[in-house]
Amino acid sequence: MSRRREQVLNAAIEVLGTGGARRLTYQAVDAAAEVPAGTTSNYFRNRAALLDGVVRQIEALDRLDWEAFSAAVRPASLDELVEAMATFVRQATGPGRARTTARYLLFLEASANPELREPLARSRAAIVDWGAPWLRLLGSPTPERHCVVLLDYLDGLVLHYIAMPGPAIDPEGIRGVVAGLVGMA
Numbered sequence: 499m500s501r502r503r504e505q506v507l508n509a510a511i512e513v514l515g516t517g518g519a520r521r522l523t524y525q526a527v528d529a530a531a532e533v534p535a536g537t538t539s540n541y542f543r544n545r546a547a548l549l550d551g552v553v554r555q556i557e558a559l560d561r562l563d564w565e566a567f568s569a570a571v572r573p574a575s576l577d578e579l580v581e582a583m584a585t586f587v588r589q590a591t592g593p594g595r596a597r598t599t600a601r602y603l604l605f606l607e608a609s610a611n612p613e614l615r616e617p618l619a620r621s622r623a624a625i626v627d628w629g630a631p632w633l634r635l636l637g638s639p640t641p642e643r644h645c646v647v648l649l650d651y652l653d654g655l656v657l658h659y660i661a662m663p664g665p666a667i668d669p670e671g672i673r674g675v676v677a678g679l680v681g682m683a
Contacts, residue, residue, distance in 0.1 A: 502533065502537065502541075503541050503551075504555070505531050505533065506527060506528075506531045506533060506537060506538050506541055506542075507551050507552060507555035508531070508555065509527050509528075509530035509531035509532075509533075510522065510527045510530075510531075510538070510548060510551070510552050510555075511552055511555060511556060511559075511596065511597055511600045512530055512596050512600075513526045513527055513530050514552060514596075514599075514600040514603055514604075515595065515596030515597055515598070515599040515600035515603070516596050516599070518603065519603050519606075519607065522545075522548070522549075524536075524538040524539045524542075524548075527548075546611070546613070549604070549607060549611065549614060550613065550614070550617075552600065552604065553604055553614050553617045553618060554617055556597060556600060556601055556604070556621070557617050557618075557620065557621045559597065560597075560621055560624075560625075561621070561624060563594075564624065564625060564628055567582075567586070567628075568628045571585075573632050573635075574635060575636075576636060576673065576676060576677060576680070576682055579632055579633075579636065579676055580669050580672050580673045580676060581669065582632075583648070583652060583669075583672045583676070584667055584669040584672055586652070587652060587655055587656055587659070587667050587672075588667055590656045591656055591659040591660055591663070591667070595660065598656060598660060599660055601618075602657060602660065604618060605618065622649065625645075625649060626642055626645045626646060626649065629645040629648065629649070630642045630644075630645040633645055633648070633676075633679065633680060636676070636680040636682070637680045637681060637682070638679055638680045638681075639681075644679040644680070647675070647679060648675060648676060648679060651671075651672075651675045652672070655667075655671065655672075
């Protein structure tokens with residue numbers, strides 16, 4: 499991918515994640531990317547192509563982040579897994595807030611735009627592939643299924659903190675879910 503195209507897509511993620519779906523226009527992306535007017539429309543001829551590009555860029559960025567995260571974090575205990583998941587939630591709702599918000603807006607867009615579902619599902623499947631071994635180590639009899647349940651919980655937690663920021667993330671909810679899944683409750 500060209501550096502300029504990547505610059506445009508990263509700006510589109512920022513625009514979508516900070517301004518919402520209505521603000522995602524060629525002009526707003528060009529301004530955020532600090533590129534000449536018309537650059538975004540040269541790469542993406544219509545809104546569907548731009549949204550597809552944004553989904554694929556988020557998928558690529560998420561893959562890089564999860565590969566780095568899973569290489570650096572090897573939770574071998576309940577406490578370590580809970581802290582790793584709490585760190586993930588803090589990142590997603592703090593420094594990664596714009597990308598997280600953009601992802602949730604794309605989930606909603608996928609309800610009306612089926613073409614977006616496959617890359618979003620592929621990204622989630624990759625996260626399950628990374629997370630299931632951690633749950634297996636903690637004794638989960640069905641780690642893939644339990645990882646999906648944990649991700650569902652974390653999605654809800656992250657969405658709550660994105661929509662209604664509040665006090666610091668309390669890892670005890672995460673602990674309760676994981677402990678319940680792996681039979682440590």
